[in-house]
Each structure stands twice: as C-alpha cells, then as structure tokens.
Amino acid sequence: MNPSDHLAALQVVVLFLAAPIIVLLQARRLAWAATTLTSLLTFAIAIALTLGVLNGQDYQYFMGSWPAPFGIELRVDGFSAVLLLAITGASSAALLAGYHSLDQQIEAKRQPLFFAAWILALAGLAGIVISADAFNIFVFMEISSLASYVLVAGGPDKRALPAVFKYLIFGTIGATFYLIGVGLIYMMTGTLNLADMEVRIHDVADQSPVLVAAGFITVGLALKAALFPLHIWLPNSYTFAPHVVTVFLAACATKVSLYVLLRFDFFVFQQNLTGHELQFTFFFMPLAVFAILIASAVALFEKDLKRMLAWSSVAQIGYIVLGASIVSLAGLTASVLHVFNHAIAKGSLFLAVACLAMSFRGLRLNDIAGCAKAMPWTMGALVLAGLSLIGVPGTAGFISKWYLISAVLELGGGIAIFLTAVIVIGSLMAVVYIWRIVEHAYFRPAETEIVAREAPLGILSITWVVALANLYFGINPELPVTLSELAADALMGHIK
Amino acid sequence: MTIIASLVIPLIGAIGIILAGRVNANLRESVTLITAGALAWTVWSLLPEVLAGGRPAVSLTEIVPGIEIAFRVEPLGMLFAALASGLWIVNSIYSIGYMRGNKEKNQTRFYTFFAIALSAAMGIAFSANLFTLFLFYEVLTLSTYPLVSHKGDEKTVRSARIYLGVLLTTSIGLLLPAIIWTYVVAGTGDFTMGGILAGKVDGPEVGLLLGLFVFGVGKAAVMPVHRWLPAAMVAPTPVSALLHAVAVVKAGVFTITKVIVYIFGIDFLAESPSGDWLMYAAAFTIIAASIVALKQQNLKRLLAYSTIAQLSYVVMATAILKPLAEIGAAIHMVAHAFGKITLFFAAGAIYVASKKTELHQLRGIGRRMPWTMAAFTIGALSMIGVPPTGGFVSKWYILAGAFEADNYVAIATIIASTVLNAAYFLPIIYFAWFEPEQPGTDNDHGEAPLFAVLALTITAALTIGFFLFNATALELGRQLVSP
Numbered sequence: 001m002n003p004s005d006h007l008a009a010l011q012v013v014v015l016f017l018a019a020p021i022i023v024l025l026q027a028r029r030l031a032w033a034a035t036t037l038t039s040l041l042t043f044a045i046a047i048a049l050t051l052g053v054l055n056g057q058d059y060q061y062f063m064g065s066w067p068a069p070f071g072i073e074l075r076v077d078g079f080s081a082v083l084l085l086a087i088t089g090a091s092s093a094a095l096l097a098g099y100h101s102l103d104q105q106i107e108a109k110r111q112p113l114f115f116a117a118w119i120l121a122l123a124g125l126a127g128i129v130i131s132a133d134a135f136n137i138f139v140f141m142e143i144s145s146l147a148s149y150v151l152v153a154g155g156p157d158k159r160a161l162p163a164v165f166k167y168l169i170f171g172t173i174g175a176t177f178y179l180i181g182v183g184l185i186y187m188m189t190g191t192l193n194l195a196d197m198e199v200r201i202h203d204v205a206d207q208s209p210v211l212v213a214a215g216f217i218t219v220g221l222a223l224k225a226a227l228f229p230l231h232i233w234l235p236n237s238y239t240f241a242p243h244v245v246t247v248f249l250a251a252c253a254t255k256v257s258l259y260v261l262l263r264f265d266f267f268v269f270q271q272n273l274t275g276h277e278l279q280f281t282f283f284f285m286p287l288a289v290f291a292i293l294i295a296s297a298v299a300l301f302e303k304d305l306k307r308m309l310a311w312s313s314v315a316q317i318g319y320i321v322l323g324a325s326i327v328s329l330a331g332l333t334a335s336v337l338h339v340f341n342h343a344i345a346k347g348s349l350f351l352a353v354a355c356l357a358m359s360f361r362g363l364r365l366n367d368i369a370g371c372a373k374a375m376p377w378t379m380g381a382l383v384l385a386g387l388s389l390i391g392v393p394g395t396a397g398f399i400s401k402w403y404l405i406s407a408v409l410e411l412g413g414g415i416a417i418f419l420t421a422v423i424v425i426g427s428l429m430a431v432v433y434i435w436r437i438v439e440h441a442y443f444r445p446a447e448t449e450i451v452a453r454e455a456p457l458g459i460l461s462i463t464w465v466v467a468l469a470n471l472y473f474g475i476n477p478e479l480p481v482t483l484s485e486l487a488a489d490a491l492m493g494h495i496k
Numbered sequence: 497m498t499i500i501a502s503l504v505i506p507l508i509g510a511i512g513i514i515l516a517g518r519v520n521a522n523l524r525e526s527v528t529l530i531t532a533g534a535l536a537w538t539v540w541s542l543l544p545e546v547l548a549g550g551r552p553a554v555s556l557t558e559i560v561p562g563i564e565i566a567f568r569v570e571p572l573g574m575l576f577a578a579l580a581s582g583l584w585i586v587n588s589i590y591s592i593g594y595m596r597g598n599k600e601k602n603q604t605r606f607y608t609f610f611a612i613a614l615s616a617a618m619g620i621a622f623s624a625n626l627f628t629l630f631l632f633y634e635v636l637t638l639s640t641y642p643l644v645s646h647k648g649d650e651k652t653v654r655s656a657r658i659y660l661g662v663l664l665t666t667s668i669g670l671l672l673p674a675i676i677w678t679y680v681v682a683g684t685g686d687f688t689m690g691g692i693l694a695g696k697v698d699g700p701e702v703g704l705l706l707g708l709f710v711f712g713v714g715k716a717a718v719m720p721v722h723r724w725l726p727a728a729m730v731a732p733t734p735v736s737a738l739l740h741a742v743a744v745v746k747a748g749v750f751t752i753t754k755v756i757v758y759i760f761g762i763d764f765l766a767e768s769p770s771g772d773w774l775m776y777a778a779a780f781t782i783i784a785a786s787i788v789a790l791k792q793q794n795l796k797r798l799l800a801y802s803t804i805a806q807l808s809y810v811v812m813a814t815a816i817l818k819p820l821a822e823i824g825a826a827i828h829m830v831a832h833a834f835g836k837i838t839l840f841f842a843a844g845a846i847y848v849a850s851k852k853t854e855l856h857q858l859r860g861i862g863r864r865m866p867w868t869m870a871a872f873t874i875g876a877l878s879m880i881g882v883p884p885t886g887g888f889v890s891k892w893y894i895l896a897g898a899f900e901a902d903n904y905v906a907i908a909t910i911i912a913s914t915v916l917n918a919a920y921f922l923p924i925i926y927f928a929w930f931e932p933e934q935p936g937t938d939n940d941h942g943e944a945p946l947f948a949v950l951a952l953t954i955t956a957a958l959t960i961g962f963f964l965f966n967a968t969a970l971e972l973g974r975q976l977v978s979p
C-alpha cells in the first residue's frame with residue numbers, strides 16, 4: 001500500500017504518537033525541537049493533502065478499513081485543506097517563534113508538559129477538520145478544548161486564570177449543546193456519520209427533533225466560534241495567553257468551529273428542513289453585521305494591543321459568517337477565503353506583537369510609544385500585516401474583501417447597499433485602530449527611556465515570512481481562491 | 497517592457513537612495529537626479545508611439561479570472577506620466593535646495609518615499625483597468641503619508657491623520673464599492689474607448705455610481721472631500737509642489753476623467769440625466785474654494801484652496817461631456833501643473849530664504865527676491881488665465897466646449913472664478929512689487945538657494961512655453977476623444 005493513501009489518518013496519528021514522547025523529554029530545548037518538528041511534519045502532510053485535493057483527489061479514509069457507517073470515516077476536501085493549512089501552518093509558525101518567546105513566559109521545567117498540551121491541541125483541531133463523523137468531531141473538540149485551556153493558562157499572567165475559567169465554562173456549554181444536538185439526530189436516524197445522516201434524515205417523518213437539534217448544534221458551535229454575542233470568552237483569553245499561544249489560537253481555533261458549523265448545516269440541515277436556507281440567513285446575517293460593527297467599534301477604543309486585536313478577531317469572524325449567511329457560491333467562497341486570509345493577517349499581527357513583547361513588559365499602546373525607532377523591522381511587519389487586515393489592495397485581506405463585496409452586491413437591491421456599507425465601515429474602523437498603533441509606535445515620544453532592542457533574528461524572520469505571505473497571497477491568490485471555490489462547490493452541492 | 501521599466505526604475509532608485517544615504521548626501525542626491533532622469537527618458541520614449549496611434553500594453557498577472565494587473569498606455573495616461581516624470585527632475589533639483597537650505601532631518605526617508613510615490617503615479621497613469629488603478633492609487637496614498645508627516649511633531653501628525661483618514665476612507669468606502677459594482681455589472685473593469693457601462697446600469701443608478709466614483713477619488717478634492725489637501729500643506733514644500741499640485745491631485749482628476757471617458761463613456765453619460773449633478777458639484781467647488789482662498793492669510797493654504805478650485809476645473813470640463821471640453825480638461829492638467837508647481841516653488845523659496853509664510857509678510861519682497869517673485873507672478877497669471885501663459889490655452893478650450901454644449905452655468909462659473917482668482921492673486925503681486933517693506937520685521941535676507949531658484953525659473957519658463965508649444969498635449973487630448 002502506498003503511504004500517501006494514509007495521509008489523512010497520518011495528519012492526526014503522528015500527533016497522538018508524538019504527544020507522550022514529548023512529555024518524557026526532560027530538556028526544554030529538546031521538547032521544543034520535537035514539538036516543532038512534529039508540527040512541521042503535519043504542515044508538510046497538510047500541504048501534500050492540499051496538492052492532492054488540487055489534483056482532484058478526494059481523500060476518503062476508513063479507519064481499520066471498516067467502511068462507513070460502521071467504522072470511522074475521515075474525509076479531506078478543499079474546505080478541510082484550507083483549515084488544515086491554517087491550523088498546522090499557524091502552529092508551526094507559532095512554535096518557531098516560541099523558541100525565543102516562550103522562555104520569558106514559561107518556566108523551563110514546565111515546558112515539556114506545555115508542549116505536549118500544544119501537540120494535543122493541534123491534534124484535536126486537525127482531528128475535527130478531518131473527521132466525517134459527528135461524534136468523533138465532538139471527541140476531538142473536547143481534546144482540543146481541554147488542551148487549549150492549559151495553553152491559555154500556561155503563562156505567568158495570573159489574570160489568565162479567570163479568563164480561562166470563563167473560556168472553559170463557555171467552551172463546555174458549547175460542546176454540550178453540540179452533543180445534545182448530535183444525540184437528538186442519532187435518536188432519529190441511528191447514525192453518526194455525516195454523509196449517512198444526510199441520507200437517512202430524509203426519511204425522518206417528524207421534523208421537530210431535527211429542528212431542535214439544529215438549534216442546539218448551531219448555538220453550541222456559534223458559542224465555540226465566538227460569534228457575536230457569544231464571544232465574551234474570547235478577548236481576555238487571547239489577551240492573557242502566552243503570546244505565541246495567541247498566535248496559534250487566533251489564527252485557527254474559532255474557525256475550526258465555524259468549519260464544523262458550515263459542514264453540519266450544509267450537509268445535513270439545508271436540504272432537509274423546510275425553509276432552512278432563510279432561517280440560516282435570518283439568524284446569521286444580523287449577528288454577523290453586529291459582530292462587524294460592534295466588535296470593530298470596541299477595538300477602536302481598546303488600549304491594550306492584544307485585546308484590540310482580539311476584538312478585531314471577533315469582527316473578522318463576522319465577515320466570515322456574513323459571507324456564509326448569503327448562502328450562495330460567491331458568498332461561501334468569500335467566507336472560506338477569508339478564513340485563510342485572516343489566518344495569515346492575524347497570525348502575522350500577533351507574531352509581531354510577540355516580537356514587541358520580547359522588549360516590552362506591558363503591551364498597552366502607551367507602553368510601546370516610540371518603539372518604531374528601536375524596532376523598525378518588527379513595526380514594519382506589523383504595519384504590513386495591519387494593511388492586510390484593513391484590506392489594502394496588494395494584500396491578502398483585499399482579495400477576501402473583494403470577493404465578499406462582490407458576493408454581497410450579487411444580492412442586489414437595498415440589502416446589497418446596506419451590507420456593502422457594513423463591510424466598508426468595518427474596514428474603515430480597522431484603518432483607525434491599526435493607525436492608532438502606527439501613530440503610537442512612530443510618532444509618540446516614549447514616556448520612559450526606551451531600552452528596547454530589535455527582536456532576535458529567529459522570531460523576527462518567521463514574523464516576516466508570514467507577513468510577506470500577506471503580500472504573496474494578495475498578488476497571487478490562486479491557491480486559496482481555488483480551494484475556496486472547491487469548498488463552496490462542495491457545500492452548495494448539498495443544496496438541491 | 498518600457499512600461500514595466502517606468503514602474504521599476506523609481507523603485508530601484510528608492511533602494512539606491514537608501515544605500516547611498518548611508519554613504520553621503522551628495523551621492524544620494526545624485527541617485528535621485530539620475531533616477532528622475534532615467535524615468536523621464538523612459539516615459540518620454542513611449543511618446544512617439546502613442547502619438548502615432550500605438551497603444552503599448554502589457555499584462556503582468558491575472559489575480560483571479562477576469563481581474564488582472566495590466567497596463568496600457570493611452571493618450572491621457574501618457575500625458576499624465578510624461579508630466580509627472582518630467583517635473584520630478586525639476587522638483588528634485590528644487591528639493592536639494594529646499595531640504596538643505598532648511599536643514600531638514602530624515603532626508604533619506606524623504607527621497608526614498610518620494611521615489612516610491614512616483615512609481616505609484618506611473619502605475620496609475622498606465623493602468624489598463626480599474627483594479628490596477630486602485631492598487632496603485634492606494635500605494636500612492638500610503639507612500640505619501642510619511643512625506644506629509646515628515647516633521648513628526650504633534651501638529652504635523654494630526655494633519656497627516658486627516659490626510660490619510662480622508663483619502664483612505666473615501667477610497668475604501670466609496671471607490672472600492674464603485675469598482676466592484678462595475679466589475680459585477682459589466683463583467684470587466686478595462687478602460688475601453690466609448691465606455692463599458694452603457695446598458696448595464698440605468699436611471700438613478702448611473703448618478704449613484706458616478707457619485708461613488710467622484711467622491712471615492714478623494715484625491716480630486718471635489719467638495720466636500722477636499723479637507724485633506726489643506727491639511728497636507730504641513731509637508732515640506734517640494735512635496736506640496738510635486739505631489740499636491742501635480743502627481744497626487746492630478747492622479748485624482750485623471751482617474752475621474754478616465755472613468756468618465758472610458759468606463760461610463762461620454763455619450764452614455766450625456767444621455768443619463770441622473771449624472772448631471774457632477775457639473776454643478778464641480779462648479780460649486782470652484783466658486784466655494786476660490787472664496788475660501790480669498791480669506792486665507794497663509795500662502796501655502798491659499799495655494800491649496802486655489803488647487804482645489806483648479807482641480808474642479810478639470811472635473812467640470814470633463815463633465816461638460818463635449819470633445820472640446822475633454823481636450824480642455826486634459827491640457828488644463830498640464831497647464832495648471834506648470835503654473836501651480838511654480839507657485840509652490842516660490843512659496844518654498846520664500847520660506848527657505850526668510851521663513852516667511854503669511855501674506856502680510858510679503859510686502860516689498862519682490863526687490864529682495866526678484867527671480868522668485870517674477871516666477872510667482874507668471875504662475876499667478878497662469879492661474880488667472882492671462883495670455884501669454886499656459887492657463888489661457890486650457891481655459892480657451894474649456895470655454896469653447898462649454899459654448900458647444902450651450903452650458904451657461906459652466907461659462908458663468910469660469911468667468912466668476914477668473915475674477916476671484918484675480919482678486920486673490922493680484923494683491924499679492926501688487927504688494928510684493930510696489931509696496932515698501934514693513935519696518936521692524938526680520939528682512940535681512942536675499943534670494944533663495946541657487947538650486948531652488950533654478951528650478952522655479954525652469955517651471956516659470958515652462959508656464960510661458962506651454963502657451964506657445966502645446967501641440968503635443970493637444971494631440972494627446974484630441975486622441976482621448978477621437979482615436
């Protein structure tokens with residue numbers, strides 16, 4: 001048998017094998033190296049899977065060769081590929097940056113355990129994406145959640161503890177809701193395999209339990225995805241987590257829940273519930289609009305750099321949901337595309353913040369005043385990533401804005417104008433909050449004598465690699481666009 | 497190839513400036529001058545082919561199907577690029593005199609971003625579609641921000657914030673939706689002779705789309721999106737001269753003209769009553785900005801408001817929608833550029849020599865700075881439109897177009913604005929030459945540095961020269977409306 005047949009399974013199995021080994025490694029540098037290598041290996045697997053998907057391959061894998069619906073099915077298509085790239089890429093970049101950054105925040109003897117938790121979080125997130133089975137998704141979701149609570153609480157900042165407690169409560173509620181929904185559907189259909197569910201749910205005479213299930217699953221996942229107004233766990237968790245953990249989670253964690261949400265909804269509910277398409281739109285569109293407007297507005301007045309960017313993430317989730325809520329090919333393409341592009345933009349922003357944190361204890365805007373003189377390269381990367389977040393042409397962020405506005409305009413009429421205005425106002429608010437950072441960094445005189453030096457070369461170079469990816473995918477967005485179109489095709493293919 | 501070269505040369509120059517800046521200032525300035533010369537030579541080498549009817553084109557990359565980064569040299573873009581690249585040489589000479597005379601800091605950064613801005617201006621000039629244009633439009637905005645905020649003090653940063661805020665807000669908020677709307681309805685954004693929107697939008701949508709374009713192009717400074725231009729006057733004067741009298745603002749009116757001619761199409765827009773408002777908006781801007789200019793006490797701010805009015809001349813001329821007026825619009829870009837850059841050069845020269853910025857300080861200054869004030873006088877006469885200056889030629893064509901269209905509002909506006917122009921420029925000239933100096937003020941100064949005087953003499957000569965030698969510009973203008 002060809003090893004490439006097992007790629008889909010290897011994506012997760014490698015990680016579960018690595019986790020116990022890393023716990024045993026006592027030297028922190030060794031643990032770091034093992035974790036990073038494992039993460040890079042999964043990144044390579046994700047790239048291989050993506051290339052396969054681009055060549056028209058549809059990865060369907062049955063664990064132990066037990067066919068679905070009896071065995072466990074794994075599935076990788078264009079949509080999964082986008083997520084896998086984002087997850088493994090973000091993890092690898094964050095770990096590479098962590099070589100310098102983590103020593104400041106995590107004691108040496110706790111580092112191996114921390115890295116093991118990291119690997120488990122990664123395994124959980126990747127597992128969610130490749131599972132084609134509702135219950136396995138739940139299992140992986142729990143693995144990733146528990147591990148990420150540990151990661152967020154791992155830093156020296158005691159304020160992380162209440163933040164993570166909130167995160168835990170909300171995460172558990174979300175997962176429980178999801179499980180209740182899955183249970184209801186299992187009760188009605190007798191299956192947990194998503195593809196099988198799609199077929200069997202046709203025959204369910206009484207729709208009400210399915211409707212209730214849809215409600216539970218949607219709300220539960222929206223909670224985990226930090227969709228406004230269920231986002232309140234997010235800002236503090238991102239703010240007080242160790243910097244590279246923020247890089248990792250901000251780039252992909254909430255998006256994985258959105259992925260499950262869209263999968264579930266389009267595969268199982270859209271065609272089987274009468275009028276579901278409209279319900280979906282009416283439920284999500286207003287929330288997306290509020291997310292964009294309110295979260296951006298909060299970011300405007302935020303003084304802490306990390307919390308500002310965390311609020312910006314809440315707004316960006318709004319864009320992703322807005323695209324999906326249109327329920328059209330163009331809308332879903334824009335939505336998936338933004339998952340990818342926002343992962344790069346926010347990833348590089350938080351990486352630049354991690355660079356700043358090498359020299360600055362506090363990360364309030366006043367703390368970093370005048371830092372650009374001392375750290376020109378860090379600020380250069382931050383500005384570049386910020387431009388991508390705003391959506392300036394030539395950057396990746398612009399491509400997703402372009403697709404999103406095109407999709408919205410296709411709707412026509414007053415709603416098109418209204419939604420365009422919302423997107424545009426959101427972007428303009430991004431201009432303002434990014435520019436507040438720029439002005440503080442470049443023009444404010446430092447309040448105290450700055451002793452900052454430019455960040456070490458290692459963390460700086462990885463920051464720049466990701467920042468330049470913003471430019472690359474802004475000029476040559478073929479890869480994410482193709483994958484997004486595949487994803488949108490697959491999702492819309494389930495609506496008849 | 498030549499097209500790509502004209503974008504890349506300034507960028508290479510920018511890198512050269514950074515490297516040379518570490519060695520010494522003379523080398524750095526040489527790199528700037530050589531880059532400017534090479535750029536002008538490259539751009540001007542395209543001219544014979546375009547005049548002969550050729551439209552060199554190159555496609556760089558297709559971002560997504562239907563949306564590509566592509567360039568195509570058409571008459572208006574040729575005119576704009578030739579103008580901006582030619583004046584960059586003169587402006588660089590002037591910059592050397594000004595920046596050294598003023599002992600400005602961070603000169604390497606200044607010259608670097610100047611070169612990047614020029615590259616962006618070339619990109620705008622040669623863009624073959626709306627997407628490419630927008631790309632370079634934003635690069636121009638961002639690359640001029642460090643130039644405007646050059647001084648870095650509280651007041652400058654606040655003004656620079658207005659500058660960036662207005663330009664980014666309008667471009668992302670209005671221009672981008674307009675462009676995407678165009679792509680969605682027309683399936684393309686290529687600049688095409690005769691327009692691409694005929695039959696694709698109708699009724700009030702035409703006016704709305706036109707509004708998104710006109711106010712989205714904040715660089716054209718049609719009221720009420722003009723606030724950034726006076727704010728940008730905190731920049732060093734060479735920036736005000738080349739960028740905020742030529743490259744940036746002309747990029748704005750250039751974009752509007754291009755959109756009206758190649759996206760809407762003159763005939764289509766003439767048939768759409770909902771687009772009529774543009775003419776009135778431009779006319780209002782001309783009058784209102786001139787009245788505001790009357791009340792200014794600061795020389796550079798007066799020039800800024802004069803620029804706002806003059807830019808709307810181009811917009812109004814375009815909006816008359818007659819071939820003669822379009823030609824007038826095209827050559828007014830050139831005529832105004834020569835005149836206004838001279839005026840800014842003069843204002844900067846006065847500042848370098850005497851640190852004077854306010855109008856009342858200028859009494860009798862003509863005797864101390866005869867070259868500077870002579871050039872200023874020529875520039876001012878061109879603004880008013882007195883022969884033998886370039887401003888007369890373009891006004892002639894715009895008026896001819898207005899008569900052709902029986903557009904009496906436009907004619908009245910031009911007459912009124914001529915009077916207003918005279919009302920705010922002639923007193924300055926009169927006081928400078930014929931009034932005695934105010935005693936007690938610090939008047940112990942002579943002419944500005946040689947480089948500055950040299951530059952403003954050249955542009956003053958160009959202002960007069962354009963009255964006589966305008967055949968090339970006219971031909972390019974003619975090709976704009978009838979290939």
